[in-house]
Amino acid sequence: MPMRIEDLEAALREGFPNAEIQVDDLAGDGDHYRARIVSSAFNGLPRIKQHQLVYAALKGKMGGELHALALETSTPA
Amino acid sequence: MTEAATTDPVHDFIAKAVADHPVILFMKGVPDQPRCGFSQQVVQILDQLGVDFVGVDVLQSEPLRQGIKAFSDWPTIPQLYVKGEFVGGCDIVREMYQSGELQDFLQQQGVVAS
Numbered sequence: 001m002p003m004r005i006e007d008l009e010a011a012l013r014e015g016f017p018n019a020e021i022q023v024d025d026l027a028g029d030g031d032h033y034r035a036r037i038v039s040s041a042f043n044g045l046p047r048i049k050q051h052q053l054v055y056a057a058l059k060g061k062m063g064g065e066l067h068a069l070a071l072e073t074s075t076p077a
Numbered sequence: 078m079t080e081a082a083t084t085d086p087v088h089d090f091i092a093k094a095v096a097d098h099p100v101i102l103f104m105k106g107v108p109d110q111p112r113c114g115f116s117q118q119v120v121q122i123l124d125q126l127g128v129d130f131v132g133v134d135v136l137q138s139e140p141l142r143q144g145i146k147a148f149s150d151w152p153t154i155p156q157l158y159v160k161g162e163f164v165g166g167c168d169i170v171r172e173m174y175q176s177g178e179l180q181d182f183l184q185q186q187g188v189v190a191s
Binding site for chain 1: 152153163165166168169
């Protein structure tokens with residue numbers, strides 16, 4: 001089930017208010033996205049935990065209405 | 078992930094599977110015929126590195142497909158476990174592979190020849 005890019009971006013911005021966020025629709029089908037998130041919230045966390053924070057911000061949509069979201073998380077330089 | 082056996086048979090099956098197999102991939106389809114591009118990418122990386130691994134097709138069982146997500150608190154498939162530890166999904170495995178971190182990690186774990 002596709003999700004609008006605006007909705008995805010809004011959910012991420014709500015979860016990471018001060019982050020640098022870039023969302024791309026990879027396939028043009030509203031179902032395969034890539035999100036690059038640069039946030040200090042990731043400081044000191046292993047990658048699994050970083051991605052779990054993102055999934056938590058999406059409140060269960062990941063794996064449900066959102067099929068594919070490639071994640072690139074990092075901390076501010 | 079270290080708690081004792083529960084009354085949940087799916088959880089117990091997963092716990093036993095990751096304990097019994099040094100490298101195990103929960104995936105869509107089987108290693109010879111992945112049924113999702115993300116599962117396929119991880120299979121290709123493991124093959125490339127010459128890792129001997131067991132693939133479990135979550136499409137064969139809806140309780141397993143849901144159970145593995147709860148087990149790891151991770152919403153997507155594939156999921157790679159090495160020596161009982163959850164390593165990551167497709168993005169993390171690919172990132173680790175590209176940086177050389179995955180090769181080092183697998184060698185440290187003794188699951189691939191150095």
